[in-house]
Amino acid sequence: MQGTQSRARTIFGIGIGNALEWYDWNIYATFTAFFATQFFHSGDSASDVLKTLAVFAVGFLARPFGGFVFGWVADRKGRQVSMTLAVALAAGGSLLIGITPSYDTIGVLAPIVLVSARLLQGLAHGGELPTAQTYLCEMAPPQRRGLWSSLIYFSGTCGVIVGTLMGAVLATILTKEEMAAYGWRIPFILGGLFGIFAIYIRSRMHETETFTAAAEAIAPEVRPALWRQIMDHPVLLLRVIGMTVGATVIYYVWAVAAPSFAITNRGIDQKGALWAGVVAQVIFIGVLPFWGMLSDRIGRRPVLLISCFSMAALLIPLNAMIGNSAVMLGVAMTIALICIGGFTSIGPAAFAEMFPTSIRAAGLGVPYSIAVALFGGTAPYLQAWFASIGAPAAFEWYAIGLAAISIITVFLMPETRARDLGADDMAPASRSVR
Numbered sequence: 001m002q003g004t005q006s007r008a009r010t011i012f013g014i015g016i017g018n019a020l021e022w023y024d025w026n027i028y029a030t031f032t033a034f035f036a037t038q039f040f041h042s043g044d045s046a047s048d049v050l051k052t053l054a055v056f057a058v059g060f061l062a063r064p065f066g067g068f069v070f071g072w073v074a075d076r077k078g079r080q081v082s083m084t085l086a087v088a089l090a091a092g093g094s095l096l097i098g099i100t101p102s103y104d105t106i107g108v109l110a111p112i113v114l115v116s117a118r119l120l121q122g123l124a125h126g127g128e129l130p131t132a133q134t135y136l137c138e139m140a141p142p143q144r145r146g147l148w149s150s151l152i153y154f155s156g157t158c159g160v161i162v163g164t165l166m167g168a169v170l171a172t173i174l175t176k177e178e179m180a181a182y183g184w185r186i187p188f189i190l191g192g193l194f195g196i197f198a199i200y201i202r203s204r205m206h207e208t209e210t211f212t213a214a215a216e217a218i219a220p221e222v223r224p225a226l227w228r229q230i231m232d233h234p235v236l237l238l239r240v241i242g243m244t245v246g247a248t249v250i251y252y253v254w255a256v257a258a259p260s261f262a263i264t265n266r267g268i269d270q271k272g273a274l275w276a277g278v279v280a281q282v283i284f285i286g287v288l289p290f291w292g293m294l295s296d297r298i299g300r301r302p303v304l305l306i307s308c309f310s311m312a313a314l315l316i317p318l319n320a321m322i323g324n325s326a327v328m329l330g331v332a333m334t335i336a337l338i339c340i341g342g343f344t345s346i347g348p349a350a351f352a353e354m355f356p357t358s359i360r361a362a363g364l365g366v367p368y369s370i371a372v373a374l375f376g377g378t379a380p381y382l383q384a385w386f387a388s389i390g391a392p393a394a395f396e397w398y399a400i401g402l403a404a405i406s407i408i409t410v411f412l413m414p415e416t417r418a419r420d421l422g423a424d425d426m427a428p429a430s431r432s433v434r
Contacts, residue, residue, distance in 0.1 A: 015155035023159035024094040035184040060377025062122030063369035070127020071362025079135040086128040091195020093121035098188030130365035133348035138208040149349035150292035168274035242409030246402040248376030257380035272326025280333035291345035307342025312403035353416035
């Protein structure tokens with residue numbers, strides 16, 4: 001049993017690094033409307049926004065590679081080492097975006113640097129999330145793993161809130177011209193500087209006992225290749241993708257891109273949209289622990305099904321509710337995020353409970369990152385594109401269809417609540433899903 005001090009260090013170390021990682025990753029979407037013309041100077045602001053959102057999607061292409069690379073480090077060298085390297089790379093990418101000169105100054109090099117920085121952040125984020133989830137779930141008491149699992153999106157959303165709040169404050173005190181000229185750079189530069197503190201904190205964290213015991217039990221020279229071990233569990237890989245496709249689209253639309261979309265496509269005031277996002281996100285993090293505790297009592301499957309069903313059923317009504325009102329945007333975002341919270345709060349626990357210790361980080365990281373890259377990363381772009389051609393309902397039905405896939409996947413999966421994460425480490429696929 002861990003001591004109180006050790007648990008506090010675990011929670012703080014995971015939380016601060018994860019919050020910074022999410023801050024670095026998501027301020028891009030939050031500030032898209034402000035810096036798009038700085039990197040793409042076509043003369044058409046709508047076109048520049050679409051190009052910038054396309055780069056947002058490109059960053060996701062690196063996430064599966066990050067899931068494997070950082071997952072390999074986590075499963076072979078340790079969770080703590082992998083998490084420290086991931087947060088360092090993410091902060092470096094943020095700083096690079098913040099200090100890159102505009103298109104007017106360096107021409108085509110500006111979008112090239114932007115794409116490069118997002119690819120670096122994609123590598124980092126592809127490794128951070130599965131590794132941090134794995135670390136946290138291995139450190140958590142089995143009977144409270146759902147509650148502890150909620151820390152991932154709790155801390156991550158805190159990072160998103162800080163970024164959104166920073167946007168709201170800057171948009172309040174600066175003019176549109178000042179925001180476009182230099183205001184948007186401030187959050188990116190701060191993200192790079194705060195990374196130094198996160199690196200220091202994570203470098204002092206202890207490795208999990210589960211990983212240490214598994215590593216000592218199997219000699220490196222007889223350990224199968226990681227990729228071969230991962231491919232020995234095809235059912236688990238497909239299950240991760242199926243669970244993720246619907247949730248990731250709806251999450252990125254409502255939790256990340258909603259204020260920016262409201263500004264550029266619904267004509268909602270910048271300050272009002274950003275403040276609506278802040279309020280909704282605050283309520284979101286407040287409900288996450290309750291979803292986690294509920295899953296510890298009634299199981300993962302019931303909570304996941306409630307969340308997926310409600311997201312699919314309410315998507316069209318919530319979009320219709322917004323209109324061009326910042327207040328209604330806040331109400332719709334709040335309802336959507338409460339529903340999404342059921343999935344995000346316990347997803348880390350459910351995923352960790354699927355895999356044996358020897359591939360827990362990489363086995364989750366690769367399929368999860370592929371699903372997020374193909375569906376989550378493209379969601380803001382597709383939503384904006386369908387709106388630009390006058391067919392916003394097409395995107396809504398697309399998202400509902402993906403949510404249906406997640407519902408079916410969750411319905412068919414076994415219950416994994418309180419599973420012993422150190423058991424059956426080298427089990428074949430037929431046993432590892434019990």
